[in-house]
Amino acid sequence: GKHQRADLGTLRLNIYYTSDHVFSSQSYDSLRNLILQSTGVEPITSSVAWLLGEVVPQKQDVVQPLTRVFLHHGQVVPFVSAFARHEISKITDTNTIFRGNTLVSKCIDELMKLVGHHYLRSTLKPTLDLIFRERKPCEIDPTKLQQGESREANLTNLKEYISLILKAIINSALNCPPVMCQIFSELKELANTYFPNEREVRYSVISGFVFLRFFAPAILYPKLFDLTTEQIDSSTHRTLTLLSKTVQSVGNLVSSRTSHHNFRESYMREVFGHCVTDKHVE
Template sequence: YRDDLKARFPDLNRKARSYDIHVRFYHEHLLERLRMCGERQRIVPQKHDFSDTTLASNNKCCVCQKQAVRMSKCSGCGVAAHEECSNRISFNCGTAGRIRVKYKYSREIIHAKDVYVPFYNALCTNNFCVLRYLNLKVTQQREAFSKALMRVFIKQKNTQRIIKGLVVDEIANTPDMKIVFRHNSLTTKSIDYSMKVFGHEYLAQVLCPVIYHVCKSDANRCEMDPTRVNAEQKYSEEETNQLVDQNFRTLREICTALLARIYATKRKIPAQIRLTMQVIRESVLAESETRGIDPMKDDVTYVSLTAFLFLRFFCPALLNPSLFNLLDEPPEPSAARDMTLLAKTIQTLANMSSFSNKESFMLPMNEFLQAERPKMRQYLDFVSSPMDEDSKAVAIPEPYLDDSIDLPKELVRVHRHLRHVQPLMQSHLDEISTENEHEDCDGFRNVIKQVDYITELNLAEEKTVS
């Protein structure tokens, strides 16, 4: 039987490897260490001291796991729960408490690199026709799929080609140019990941000084909402207005400093990101000409660029600096609120819009936004224009990225995702096959054929091993 399988699948004669993904968490050991740490610090278990508190954002109750803003919070250990749930907490204040562990285990079979060459070539058929079709169709694990795809094309030094194919298709299938790239798709997730890969060092260089400055500052130094400034009712109306005016000036100064850093480092943007911006700009202009609309109307061209540079690059890093490895731990709530207002202002400027009455406390910033808008347009024109030789030199070295990417492993992940959507691909192939000589038919047939082959090869490998 084994010989028969090897006769059917010659690739089985080549050694395959497998890798296991799992998490081992010795929670008992950790709890013991925490208990010993508590003893060294002489923490005596005691009852919780609960008080009714309005939290800064939605938090989960430690008992029922439901979210709420208004909860009872312990002044000792900080645990939060609904008032009706607080009597059901099973651990005392000052103890290690409980730890919930969630882990995932999977096993993948990885064949030799050459086995996946036809599969990769099939994905590239007819300007990535299968990937363009799946752009808005893939909803589950879209981020993981796009990450695996981009790592494959980064390894193959084919990033700009796949980005251009996805961008052109997304723009063509967006009915309203004002909202292009504003929703999540395979295109937006892929570009988002590539910008994080190529632009992390640049992002840290631009944002870290501003983030450190905000985190070291006093609380509420940028807060412009009077209800938050005087949340404890300890200021008079006149004193509250004075604090709001002072915070307004502080917020404007920090925004000015941040924008100055962004504008001053425009030549240091990695070449890979600038090439992506150039592709987006050229594609938007070409589609606008096809539709007979003015690309400058409603700043469509600029908004399509800021959908990535600011909406998915600068501003998320300001909102969650620890997730971008710009800080070792999340900032304090007061600093996080300041950076939220900073990101809100920068994003509104990038959207070429102004604050409305919905956030009336931010209306004083509109004059600042109006003054900065011409500079923002100049900046976007520069980063999306063809590069000179000096700008082309600012590129992330390809060997630096290649060392961290295992191409067969990433193609295995792509194959796994395509298996999940194979019925969708087959249905579309049956639909377009009724049309005479549809240009995408061969592309879909090749991809489905390769997906089936690798699936059968994996099954045969498992049988030979067992």
């Protein structure tokens, strides 16, 4: 008996204990007021919100409370607008606008999670549920096909799911939460102001968030976004990966306007050509 128990091995636990002391709301009045005044500070880099983003080691630790404070007090739009204006004014390469994990980019990500969950769920869940229910093979990489699989049949399956996903996203525009719409409107106006001669920028600043940082990650990791409780097998995960890649491609207007040769995987070019049409891009 002792020998059998020893064969089970050992378990090492690394436990962290955090004690947070929360005081009454009035205790934070001064700090809260300083934070809320950040949008009117010039230069913005002297504001409390900006400085918190610089001094806190883990940016996410400051992104969550900042976004919640400004959202609660109805000032999240001017907050994002002020910080986005500063960031976009420093841009020299329009392909990199809001593509990094800056304070304002992460705050917009956090905002979309806070106010956009129902929107995300109502838009994607019906198609994701269908994928989990049918579990059709969609592998189109010739080197990864299982024995007996047909690439043509898999491509047909993938195109069907892509069409459903894109249709759901396109038709969901009127359901987008008002706060998100206001943020995107501000970003579009900033793009018009700073890049008046580059028409695509006014759309890419929005699509970068909507497609690349909102829909695509949720398709790839539906459990993390509370879109399913299903056990996802390797074949289905591969389907989600291909769908997510495609949604990113549609959202990336810079790539969609260029040659298919810029697509890293050659086997994706056919899918790319199927979904990135003038209808989808416009």
